[in-house]
Amino acid sequence: MTPTPDPFPDDDRFDDVVVGAGITGLTVGLMLARAGRRVGVVEARRVGSGTTGRTTGKLSLLQGTRLSQILSAQSRGVAEAYVDANREGMEWLLGFCAEHDVPVQTRDAVTYASADDELASVCEEHEAAGSLGLDVRWTDGLDVPFPLVGATVLADQAQFDPMDVLGALATQLRGHGGAVHEGRRVMGVSGRGTPEITLDDGRVLRAENVVLATGVPTLDRGLYFAKVEPKRSYLLAFEGVEPPPAMYISAAASSRSIRGVPGDATTGPRLLVGGAGHVVGRTESELTRIHELREWTAHHFDGAVETHAWSAQDYASHDGIPFVGTLPRGGGHIYLATGYDKWGLTNGVAAARTIAGQILGSTPSWAKVLGRRITRPRGAVRIASLNVGVGLAATRSLVRAEASTAHTPAADGVGAVGRDGVLPVGTSTLEGRTCSVVALCTHLGGALRWNDAEKSWDCPLHGSRFSASGEVLEGPATKALAQRDVPPEA
Incomplete structure (x- = not known):
């Protein structure tokens, strides 16, 4: 698809320039545009061409073994703030989808052990989730075609096609006076009082604030590239089988993420199988990873016929908490959001809420707690x-x-x-x-x-x-x- 960029204003000036048209960039752009600000979103390729458009589309507060990971590295107050942030992100996004007729399916979220040696980590996640106020239930087994020896289950979570959501966000952003400039790459940002944003064609934009919503910041101030780890994972779509009824993710080192996609008048339901992740550039063969998913699916879903294959990249912080806020040496006018570790649909909206709140003077209380988190010795070891x-x-x-x-x-x-x-x-x-x-x-x-x-x-x-x-x-x-x-x- 050829990018269809909106025209730039004659004076190349904005109140806020957002770099990246994924879930964070479009959401923060819409929040600022709704407040009457002049907003431009600059995207190097197309809306949804990055991480958001390639996710599994799960919207859940039960996120694999994330909550037990956070509790092992941070205080209970930080973990509670993380849950509050994700809950607000989820509620905002579900409300937006309902208001703009974006199809959403309600599903149970399941973190499961596929073998006995994974049970301990799933039990820890079950206890962590319950202690943080999530109404999880334990089960020793579920009627699924793949190995499952125990699981924690959270009801009433959601799934959708992320491209449907991004399309609606872009439409609403434009409807509130904002613009989306596709096919333009930001090469650098300079200045403190009024940042200047240089594009790949030499054009220079000026704005009161710049928001870097690009997966990892493209500016090296703060060295965030050294505080997060780039991870790549794979996703395959299949037809010809009935998907299991919930959204599943295993606690294995090489995890499996499974969910179904509803059929329509012309197609039956589809099965999505993801996982086989690794650090970017540090595997001998990416094809081998994809073949792992194909073989696993063929073994457990007889008759599944592959229709599509793709991959996604995201960045993991040392302690499971995203980095969100102002960028060092940006004069308080350059903002960043990174480190979602594959749970960007809730975290991305929460990050947008944080940044929009900081710009508009209404920062959420949970954002203040997350922003003051301390890197404990274990976290410092992880960064090292x-x-x-x-x-x-x-x-x-x-x-x-x-x-x-x-x-x-x-x-x-x-x-x-x-x-x-x-x-x-x-x-x-x-x-x-x-x-x-x-x-x-x-x-x-x-x-x-x-x-x-x-x-x-x-x-x-x-x-x-x-x-x-x-x-x-x-x-x-x-x-x-x-x-x-x-x-x-x-």
């Missing part, structure tokens, strides 16, 4: 371990590039990294076109890896991703990869 992992990934990537001398992939759809002097060079062939790029991330110079499922160059340091020809796909990087001449033998 994240960056040790980055260091190891950097070393391994350089060794891999040094060991390889291949510059020309042998088959279509294959990429390889070799050396041209001291530079690692990535060469790939897609649909008969061979491209060579300098295989160094334009963010902090990480040596890139070829993603064999999505045919992209991925950075194992902080999760930036580039197309085969070098264009930025996502992550903290904003500049494309440098092109290299294709070797004559290619």
Whole structure:
């Protein structure tokens, strides 16, 4: 789909510029536009082309084993504020969907153990959820076709197609005087009193406030790229089987996320199976991860026929709590939101509520508690371990590039990294076109890896991703990869 950007105002001035047209960006944009402010949302690709448009579409306060994770790293007050924030996010979004006729299905949310060695973590989540006021119930078994030896269940949660929600948000934003500028990438933000936003075509916008709602901030102030871990996971859609009646997520290290999609007049119901996640750029084969999901589904859902496959990327904080608020060295006028760890539908709306409240002078009480959370020793160790992992990934990537001398992939759809002097060079062939790029991330110079499922160059340091020809796909990087001449033998 070709982006259809709204025109910029003649003076290129806004009250607020929001970077990113996912759940956070469009929601905060709408909240500010409803308050009578002049708002522009700038999106590098299209509405929903990032994380939100690729999620499983679960809207739930029971989020895998998140609550027990938070209680192990933070105070009870912080955990209670997290639940309050997500509850407000859920209620706001359900109210919005009801008001604007966005289809929503009510479902139970289930966190389950697929084997005995997962029971302890599910029991901990059940106890944590109950202690934080969620009306969970325990069951030793459910009538499902996959292994389940115990589960905690929360009734009356919800699911929907996230693209339906994003479309309605964009429509309402425009209806309240806001604009959505698709196909424009923000390259940098400067200034303190009145930030200046530079776009990829050289245009400069001016605004009182800038909101970075881009998965991870594209500005390095505050070093948030070093405080979160980029994670990629996969989702497959199947037809030909009856999906189980609830929304499920396992407590396994390689989790399984399962839910159904209602049928319509022309199609029957579909089954969504997700999981097999990993840190971006740190797996030997992304295709192998997808095959894991296919094999698992074939084993437990006889007759399932795959119709679609896609993936999504999100960022996890060290303690399970998103980072939301003002960016350091931004003069109090640059805001960020990151670290949802795959639960962005509730957290994204809560982040929007926080940022809009800070701009409009009505910050929620729970946002103040979350904003004052303290990094405890365990959290500091976790941040350190994240960056040790980055260091190891950097070393391994350089060794891999040094060991390889291949510059020309042998088959279509294959990429390889070799050396041209001291530079690692990535060469790939897609649909008969061979491209060579300098295989160094334009963010902090990480040596890139070829993603064999999505045919992209991925950075194992902080999760930036580039197309085969070098264009930025996502992550903290904003500049494309440098092109290299294709070797004559290619």
